[in-house]
Amino acid sequence: MSQATSAVHAHTDASHSHHDFARANQAHFDEHADKLEEEHPYARNFGVLSVNAMRDTFPALFDKEHTEVLDYACGTGMFSQALRPYVKSIVGADISQASVDVYNKQAADQGFASQMRAVRAELKGEPGELGGAKFDLITCSAAYHHFADIGTVTRALAFFLKPGGALLVTDIKAAPDGAMLVPETYHHVVPHRHGMTEERMRTTFEGAGLVEFALKDMQAVKFQPDAPEIMWFVARGVKPAEGV
Numbered sequence: 001m002s003q004a005t006s007a008v009h010a011h012t013d014a015s016h017s018h019h020d021f022a023r024a025n026q027a028h029f030d031e032h033a034d035k036l037e038e039e040h041p042y043a044r045n046f047g048v049l050s051v052n053a054m055r056d057t058f059p060a061l062f063d064k065e066h067t068e069v070l071d072y073a074c075g076t077g078m079f080s081q082a083l084r085p086y087v088k089s090i091v092g093a094d095i096s097q098a099s100v101d102v103y104n105k106q107a108a109d110q111g112f113a114s115q116m117r118a119v120r121a122e123l124k125g126e127p128g129e130l131g132g133a134k135f136d137l138i139t140c141s142a143a144y145h146h147f148a149d150i151g152t153v154t155r156a157l158a159f160f161l162k163p164g165g166a167l168l169v170t171d172i173k174a175a176p177d178g179a180m181l182v183p184e185t186y187h188h189v190v191p192h193r194h195g196m197t198e199e200r201m202r203t204t205f206e207g208a209g210l211v212e213f214a215l216k217d218m219q220a221v222k223f224q225p226d227a228p229e230i231m232w233f234v235a236r237g238v239k240p241a242e243g244v
């Protein structure tokens with residue numbers, strides 16, 4: 001990273017601070033998992049928007065007969081539940097045990113426990129994790145802004161892709177004027193308070209060895225009546241096929 005780029009990142013996010021964002025997220029989502037839908041009534045519909053954006057932009061990645069998915073930072077499963085009708089199976093993984101418990105309870109209550117299940121994990125991208133499973137598609141919805149080091153997470157996720165498999169991320173797009181987009185109440189769990197630029201996502205995906213980078217605006221979303229509109233993006237990277 002050039003000095004100029006690193007200065008910009010230091011200025012626009014808190015990912016280089018000493019605060020332990022992973023532990024703060026674990027504690028926050030463990031505490032809020034049971035009441036997440038009450039506290040964020042828009043979240044379930046956002047999962048649907050996120051799935052629709054992924055399917056509209058990259059339709060070839062979704063095959064009900066064959067696509068095996070890892071949904072990373074799956075939370076309580078609102079995104080996974082919207083995704084389920086379009087794929088063969090989903091393994092969810094999240095740092096928060098309480099979120100994973102809600103995920104698995106809802107999957108069982110809805111009769112889909114054999115098609116989707118979640119585990120508590122903070123993936124490193126090492127042999128033996130997730131029982132050695134590899135995936136056709138890895139999704140990560142509305143979580144990149146929570147990760148202190150998006151490069152480390154992207155490299156870990158790339159490890160779990162089959163050759164030719166794809167990573168799809170939806171997250172907050174940086175505003176053209178670099179405005180702060182995340183309310184202060186969430187700063188203890190969100191290092192990337194100004195969202196991500198396309199360039200940042202491209203260098204992150206390419207740094208993890210992913211090719212065919214593409215990023216499209218998803219939709220402008222207003223989470224509260226008095227909140228500013230925030231643009232979201234969907235980004236894709238592909239693990240090179242073997243022998244390429």
Ligand SMILES: C[S@@+](CC[C@H](N)C(=O)[O-])C[C@H]1O[C@@H](n2cnc3c(N)ncnc32)[C@H](O)[C@@H]1O
Pocket residue numbers: 021022025026029047072073074075076077078079080093094095096099121122123140141142143146147
């Ligand atoms: C805003 S929620 C999104 C949940 C889900 N993807 C959805 O769209 O419904 C962010 C999730 O990221 C998880 N998370 C935060 N930091 C994490 C980390 N370092 N590793 C794994 N999960 C993490 C949180 O526990 C939380 O469930």
